[in-house]
Amino acid sequence: MTTTPEQVPDEQHSPDEREKAPGTVETPALAVRNLRKTFGSGAEAVHAVDDVSLDVESGTVVGVLGPNGAGKTTLIKSILGLVIPSEGQVSVGGVDVYDDPGAAYARVGAMLEGARNVYWKLTVRENLEFFAAVGGESPEALRERHDALLEQLSLTEKAETPVNDLSRGQKQKVSLACALARDVEVAFLDEPTLGLDVESSVELRREIRRLADQEDMTIVLSSHDMDVVQDVCDRVVIMRDGQVIADDAVSDLIDVFRTFTYRVIVGTDTDSGPPTEESPLNDAIRMVLTEEFGVEEFETRGERRAFEITLGEPRRFYELMDTLRDADLVVHEVASIDPDLESVFLELTNDENESPLADEGVRSTDATRQAATGGENE
Amino acid sequence: MSTSPASADTQGSGNYRTLLWALAKKRALLMYRYPVNTLSGLAITFLFFGMIFFGGQALSEQALTDSLGGIIVGYFLWTMAMTAFSGLAWSVTRESQWGTLEQLYMSPFGYGRVMLGHISVRIVESFGWGAVTLAFMLALTGESIHVPLGTVVVLTVLAIAPAIGLGFCFGGLALLYKRVENVFNILQFVFLGLIAAPSVEVFWVRLLPISQGSYLLSIAMQEGLRLWELPGTELALLVGTAIVYFGLGYGAFQLMGTRARKRGLMGHY
Numbered sequence: 001m002t003t004t005p006e007q008v009p010d011e012q013h014s015p016d017e018r019e020k021a022p023g024t025v026e027t028p029a030l031a032v033r034n035l036r037k038t039f040g041s042g043a044e045a046v047h048a049v050d051d052v053s054l055d056v057e058s059g060t061v062v063g064v065l066g067p068n069g070a071g072k073t074t075l076i077k078s079i080l081g082l083v084i085p086s087e088g089q090v091s092v093g094g095v096d097v098y099d100d101p102g103a104a105y106a107r108v109g110a111m112l113e114g115a116r117n118v119y120w121k122l123t124v125r126e127n128l129e130f131f132a133a134v135g136g137e138s139p140e141a142l143r144e145r146h147d148a149l150l151e152q153l154s155l156t157e158k159a160e161t162p163v164n165d166l167s168r169g170q171k172q173k174v175s176l177a178c179a180l181a182r183d184v185e186v187a188f189l190d191e192p193t194l195g196l197d198v199e200s201s202v203e204l205r206r207e208i209r210r211l212a213d214q215e216d217m218t219i220v221l222s223s224h225d226m227d228v229v230q231d232v233c234d235r236v237v238i239m240r241d242g243q244v245i246a247d248d249a250v251s252d253l254i255d256v257f258r259t260f261t262y263r264v265i266v267g268t269d270t271d272s273g274p275p276t277e278e279s280p281l282n283d284a285i286r287m288v289l290t291e292e293f294g295v296e297e298f299e300t301r302g303e304r305r306a307f308e309i310t311l312g313e314p315r316r317f318y319e320l321m322d323t324l325r326d327a328d329l330v331v332h333e334v335a336s337i338d339p340d341l342e343s344v345f346l347e348l349t350n351d352e353n354e355s356p357l358a359d360e361g362v363r364s365t366d367a368t369r370q371a372a373t374g375g376e377n378e
Numbered sequence: 379m380s381t382s383p384a385s386a387d388t389q390g391s392g393n394y395r396t397l398l399w400a401l402a403k404k405r406a407l408l409m410y411r412y413p414v415n416t417l418s419g420l421a422i423t424f425l426f427f428g429m430i431f432f433g434g435q436a437l438s439e440q441a442l443t444d445s446l447g448g449i450i451v452g453y454f455l456w457t458m459a460m461t462a463f464s465g466l467a468w469s470v471t472r473e474s475q476w477g478t479l480e481q482l483y484m485s486p487f488g489y490g491r492v493m494l495g496h497i498s499v500r501i502v503e504s505f506g507w508g509a510v511t512l513a514f515m516l517a518l519t520g521e522s523i524h525v526p527l528g529t530v531v532v533l534t535v536l537a538i539a540p541a542i543g544l545g546f547c548f549g550g551l552a553l554l555y556k557r558v559e560n561v562f563n564i565l566q567f568v569f570l571g572l573i574a575a576p577s578v579e580v581f582w583v584r585l586l587p588i589s590q591g592s593y594l595l596s597i598a599m600q601e602g603l604r605l606w607e608l609p610g611t612e613l614a615l616l617v618g619t620a621i622v623y624f625g626l627g628y629g630a631f632q633l634m635g636t637r638a639r640k641r642g643l644m645g646h647y
Contacts, residue, residue, distance in 0.1 A: 039642060048642075074642060082480055084639045106486040113477030121408055133400030136393075136486040162411075178481070 027094040029186050029218035030056040030079070035088030037071075037078050037242075048074040049085065050242035056220065056235075058185070061212045063229035063250075064222040066239035067349050072222040075239065076188050079220075080110060093185050106136055109184035114194055115171035118178050120164040124155055127163060127174060128181045137182040149177050152207055169200030176204065180211070187211070189221040193228050201225075205232045226342040240349050260311040265333040266324055267304035285327040293320060304332060394495070397487055402499045420507065424514050427453055431519060447523055447600045450515045452573045454599075455592055457511050458504040458534055459541040459569050465500035466493065466545030467562055471552040479553075480644060490632060493549070497542055501535065508534070524602035532605055533598055537591020539620035541569065543627025544587065550634030554643060587623045590616045 037049040048071045077083040090097040097104040118127045128146045129139035150156045153173045193201040211217040238246040289295040299306040409416045434442035473479035483489040575583045577593040584590040
C-alpha cells in the first residue's frame with residue numbers, strides 16, 4: 001500500500017475510542033477470561049488456547065488471525081462451548097456460556113463450517129426457517145427479517161431453490177444468512193469468505209460491516225484473508241501457539257510497524273541533459289544518503305533519481321528534506337510506503353523475526369506502541 | 379438486520395412445539411422431495427417380509443402358518459424399532475460428518491432436547507411406516523390380527539424405547555468415533571434376535587431390550603387384549619426396561635457428548 005505522508009489512513013477506530021454515555025458501564029458483548037484449552041497431558045500436552053482474555057464491545061468486528069494450528073478455531077469453539085475449555089470463563093452479554101448455555105446461545109449465531117453449515121437438500125428459505133426454530137424463534141414471526149436478509153444477500157430470487165443447486169458463493173451466503181436467521185447479538189464467522197469469488201467476497205464484507213454499523217451486532221471472524229480482516233475489522237487479535245500475541249485496532253497495529261519508509265524522487269530545478277558529475281545525486285550526496293540514511297540503491301529515471309529510504313522515526317524526515325535542499329535538489333515526489341496487515345501478521349507470527357512485540361506479548365494499543373518505541377510515547 | 383425492531387419484539391417467540399414442528403416439517407419435506415429414496419425404503423421392507431413369508435412357505439408351510447401372527451407382529455415391531463434407532467443414530471452420524479451438528483448443539487433448547495424432538499418425530503413417522511407395513515403383511519398373508527389402537531401405540535412406544543436408548547448410545551459413539559456405521563448394521567440383526575427371543579420360556583430374556591415389549595405386543599395383537607387386561611407385573615417390567623434402557627442410552631449420549639467436547643471432537647473438523 002503506497003500513500004503520501006498526508007494520506008495515512010485512519011478509518012478504523014479502536015473500540016475504546018467509541019463514544020459511550022457518560023457514567024455508564026457497558027457490559028461487553030463478549031467477555032473471555034483466562035481461557036485455556038490443553039489437549040493431552042504430560043510431555044504430549046498441547047496448549048491449543050493459552051490464557052486468552054478478551055473484551056469485545058457491541059458493534060465491533062474482531063478478526064482472529066493466526067497461522068494454521070495457532071488455536072483460532074479452538075478459541076472460537078471454546079468460546080461457544082463446543083469445546084470444553086480446561087480453564088476460564090466466557091460470557092455473552094453478561095450470560096455465562098458454560099453455566100447457562102441456553103440463554104447464551106439465544107444471543108449467538110455462528111457460521112463454523114462454511115457452506116456445510118446448512119442442509120443442502122432444503123431450500124434457502126426452508127433452511128432459514130428451520131434454523132430460526134432451532135434457535136427458539138417462530139419462523140412465521142421472522143418472515144420479514146428473512147425477506148430482508150435474502151434481499152441484502154442478493155438471494156431473494158433463490159429463496160425457493162434447494163441449496164444444493166446454488167453456486168459456492170451463494171451457499172456460503174446461505175450459511176451466513178442461517179447464522180443470522182434470528183436476532184442475535186454476537187455472530188461468529190469462521191472463514192466467511194473462503195472460496196468466494198471477488199464479487200461475492202466484497203458483498204459479504206459489505207454485509208458484515210453493515211451488520212456491525214447499523215445493527216450494532218458484534219462479529220468475531222477468523223480468516224486467512226488479510227484483505228478481508230483489514231477491510232472489515234475494527235480490531236484484530238493475532239494468535240500464535242495458542243496465545244494472543246497482538247490485540248489492537250487494525251490501524252494502530254499497522255502504525256506500530258510503520259517504519260517511515262519513503263520512496264523519493266529528486267532532480268535539479270532544470271532537469272536537463274543526462275546525469276553528469278554535476279547532476280543530482282553526485283557522489284557526495286550519495287555518500288550522505290548512504291551513510292547517514294542507509295540508502296542502498298539509487299535508480300536513474302531520465303534526469304531524475306529515485307531511492308527508497310527508511311527513516312525509522314518521523315522527525316528524520318525533516319533532516320532528509322534539509323539534506324536534499326542543501327544539495328540543491330528538488331524533491332519531485334515523496335510516497336510513504338506503509339505496511340499492510342499482511343506484513344504486520346508475517347512480522348508477528350514468524351518465529352525468526354525479532355518483532356518489536358516479541359518480548360512483550362502484545363495486549364493493547366498502548367502496550368504495542370510502547371514496545372515498539374521503547375516507551376518513547378510516554 | 380433492518381427488521382431488528384420487529385424481531386426484537388419477537389425474541390424468544392418460538393417454543394418447543396415450534397421446534398417439533400420444524401423438525402417434522404424438515405423430515406416431511408425430505409421424504410416428499412426425494413420420493414424414490416422414500417419409496418425404495420418401503421419397497422425393501424416389503425421385499426424382506428415377502429422373502430420371509432414365501433421362503434418360510436417353501437421350507438415348512440405348516441410351521442409358518444402356526445407362527446405367522448407372531449412373525450407379523452415381530453416384523454411390525456422390528457421395522458418400527460429400526461426406524462427409531464437408525465433415525466437417531468444415523469442422524470447424529472450424518473450431522474456430525476456434515477457440519478450441521480454444531481448448529482443443533484448451539485440451540486437454546488439444548489442438544490439433548492433437540493434430539494428428543496427429533497426422535498419424537500421419528501416415532502410418529504415409524505408408526506406411519508409400521509401401519510403401511512402391517513397392512514401390506516396382512517394383505518399378503520391373508521392373516522388377521524387385532525389392532526387395539528391405544529394399546530398398540532402405548533406398547534409399541536414402550537417396546538421401542540430401549541431401541542431409542544441404543545440409538546442415543548450409538549449416536550454418542552458416533553460423536554466420539556465418527557465412523558461407526560458398521561455397528562449400526564449389526565444392530566438390525568441383534569434387534570431381530572431380541573424380538574424373537576424366547577421370553578415366555580426364559581424369564582431373564584424379558585430383561586433384555588425390546589424382548590418384553592415384543593412379548594406383550596404379541597399377546598395384545600394376537601389375542602386382542604387391551605392394555606388394562608394385561609398382567610400388571612408384566613406391564614411394570616415393560617415400563618421398567620423402557621425407562622432403564624432409554625435412560626442409560628440418553629445418559630451415555632450426554633456423557634459421550636461431553637467427552638467429545640472435551641476432546642474437541644464435536645463437529646466435522
